[in-house]
Amino acid sequence: MLKMKTLRLATRDYKHEWQMSGCFVLALAAVLGPMLVLFGLKFGIVGGMLDQLIEDPANREIRPVGSGRYDRAWIAQFRQRQDVAFLVPRTRSIAATLQLSSEQSSRILNTEMIPSDDGDPLLPATQAAPHGMRSIVLSQSAAAKLNVSAGDRIDGSLVRRYQGKRERVHVELNVAAIAPAAAFARDGAFADLLLVEALEDFRDGHAVPALGWSGGEPPEQRTYPSFRLYAQSIYDVAELKQQLAEAGIDVRTKAADIELVMKMDRNLSTIYWAIAVIGLVGFSLSLGASLWANVDRKRKELSVLRLVGFRTGDIVWFPMIQAFYTALLGWALAIGIYQGAAWAINDMLSAQLAQGQQVCVLLPEHYVAALLVTVVSAVLAAALAGMRSARIAPSDGLREI
């Protein structure tokens, strides 16, 4: 049991020896501070790199090479897979264009139509996906050229040669949203598969009753030449690629890039952990050694306490309380060192970083973990040393000096 008098005596001793206590605190912070900076860098850089890699949908994209014949059943079945995040079929690319024009611009824009759906990785999750035949999401480039923004109405038109005649039809479209620049670099529009299918049907001479376009009977069985496929995570890409290859579907992925970054991450992590383990071992040893030495230094005073009748428990608490102070203050100082260093590093590199991105980052739980490791190892080392002091016959300690 910790007694008030022990706490008071230990605190007074710690304050009285403020220079010595300060040295212990400094020594602790000098080891812990750089460790925190190192960890912050590893967490910021590798974490950021991985996030980028994982977040960038381009890395999860799996593109079929050439064209095949995929029916709805295959698409529906493949979409069920756990490792597939998004799958929509594509129509023939030559048929998937639309001429767009708006009142705000004199230009007529030949636009690629990209079949989309809920959960399209290229579109922000917060944005509504285009639904139905009269809604599209424009790429930034297309929106700029048409001088429109979300909510505007634009005109889409396309031409076919049917039964020897040239026919042009129009469809009024609502701009549901503008996709971010990164989503699609060219002039394009994300649309419901229904609309993209309608464009193909019309060009093939079929009627599209929903849009009032006349023509022949709608096609009975639809097959798609291609699809847009995104894996659940970058780690699924290689497996999906292999399985598609086994099914005779040749695909192109960024597997090589992913492998490279993952390898880099592994290597960086190995290096980091090697440094961290060496650092941690060194940190614990230096902390333990200094606290041990401190208890040894105080053996005479502890023996005096023993002489006036302090119990073994009180004697052990004494160095533990002081080690706790050292751990707490050292940790706080190390946090200060880290904050300064992190601010300087982030400030230095801010020009090369995206908005809000940081090279040196620690989360609150990292601070807490550092505090726990420090306090536990400090108090433990002090307890062991204190126990050793308490065990020796008091006379040995008294006669030392």
Add this chain to the structure above:
Amino acid sequence: MLPPPIARHSQYNSARPSQRSTQATVSFTLHTPSRDRGIIYHLRNVVLDRESQGVSFRLNVPSLQITQGEKIALIGESGCGKSTLLDILAFIAQPSEIGAFRFRPENTGEPIDIARLWHKRKLNQLGELRKKHIGYVMQTGGLLPYLTVRDNMNLSRHVQGLRDDTSIDELARELGIARHLDKLPETLSTGERQRVAIGRALAHQPSIVIADEPTASVDPFAAEKIMSLFIGLAEERNITVIVASHAWRHIKRLGLRRLAHHTQRSSDGRTTETVVNG
């Protein structure tokens, strides 16, 4: 390992004047304790062996009895085992062998079997006895540098949970350190520090005070003054005093019983044995 045999008994018995060891066995009993008073310490065949740097040392106490109110002096050169005996009596050094070791601080009740407590390593129980009944004055004061004089003196009281009263102030006045009560020990002279140490040993009103060369580090003049002050205070309070010193001259006059002891070295100089009887 047993020390090399030394011809203890023959020398002891024959008491040849030519032997190399110091032999001082005269007992001065100017202050005569009445023998019917209670026996506080009873030691029989208590031995403590110590070895350092190839030299072994043995303190042998065939028989020692100290009665209440006695003032006892242990006189001898440093290294003869005075401190070791004091440490045994203060329960801070564990003897290697104990025939019997009984302690009866109050006149009432059964004697406490110290041998058993040591055997069971009941350091906390020994500590309890010490903090209640014994005051200890260390050679170098042993004051805690982070406590004021007052708090240092109060330490022995606080550890027993005694309330603050005017006793510390009175004691400080008697010791001539009243004006230093709120200073830290580092601002005091060596002599003043020893007075504080004496004050701390007396503050909790123990029945026994053990002092290990309390005046060794002060000049002879101050030493005599401090020593007589100390013995006087103990006398007033009817406290049993056991004091070790290397200077008999000024203790003689204070009326202490000198404990007979006798030290001898083996011929190769590697073994020292001190025998104490009294």
